[in-house]
Amino acid sequence: MNVDDNVSADRGPALRIPRSRGALGGLAVLLLGIWGALIPFLGPSFDFAFTPDDSWVWTSARGWLELLPGVVAIVGGLLMLASRNRLVASFGGWLAAAAGLWFIIGPFLADLLNIGDVGEPVASSDLKRALLQLTFFYGLGALILFFAATSLGRLSVRSARDIAFARREIDTRTVQPDTRGAVVETPGSVETGSRPAFGTQPRFNKPGHA
Template sequence: MVDVDKKAATGHGGRLRIPRSRGALGGLAVLLLGIWGALIPFIGPYFDFAYTPDRAWAWSAARGWLEVLPGAVAMVGGLFMLMSRNRLIASFGGWLSVAAGAWFVVGPFLAALLRLGDIGEPVASTDLRRALIELTYFYGLGALILFFAASSLGRLSVRSTRDIAFAERVWTADHTPVAEEKKVVATDHTDTDHPKKVVSPPADARPHSA
């Protein structure tokens, strides 16, 4: 019986079950980086850390395609990795994050070719500040998202003994064989072992003779 239970717990459905902590670190990192990537073009001008046009909350097609879109995709992917206990869903979030990170890196090079708009120029007086803005807005940001997403995908692709133990615990909790056995015993139990006690009505409730 134990072997059958373990086989059921570690079958196809069991292989998809993972602890939530499996992709939590990478998912949280990607989520935060996605929020940064989507918001920094709009709030960066408050800190003199921006691309032209350096006006807060100024919308442009380039910002939508090259920053808001990949940032939003990274946030969704990060949430999938952070919250899901299903290996397929968490892996899907990882691949979404990979796509978002790659787009942060290559998007600026393809903007003119795909006619996505002008991303502008970093507002910087020195080459060091210019490089810092470019890295934190696009290339370094995308590389970090790719790193955390790839690391999480690597962890999700490996089925460890911890995953097997987690699948067995979930399967046991779902089926609860001990509780079901107790339920069956309680259903089959008759009242012959415990006869009912007859309770006489109170004297006041008895009918009076004429």
């Protein structure tokens, strides 16, 4: 086995990781992204919304500040969850981090960037107002950032488990059974991987002759 083309046998391919490496963070980011993308359109149906408090009403602010980062978080979570390549999973982690950051700072930049008004929380108490702000923007973004950062930290460290996984993949790809060299025995001869020529028959000594 020639491992010099990749890396040494003690290290294995540095970019190969078990799929479970980013599974927890990826799943959490995926679910949070789905929540962030859909809640502005579904929330009004159970009195949990920002104005305008009508279900499935499109506004520029909802598109830029909620749907866009939600979709980016979904894509990042899927990459983190499904990829066995360290670079691809890390890219998904950075996408998720960007989405979480935008959930937090987007409402503050909406007027400056002229992308629409986020609206007012539909709430009759300070507690519900705070809950809406946390679950739609600031708390949601902080949670996505947390899971993205922890996953990126895990992906940046090459553990013994990663090395063992990579070496198993090398062994699976390179150690293949070779039946072409099977030993074939014929009377009076032993040949490796070859057959007697067509029409030739094995010779036997007659009784009484050397």
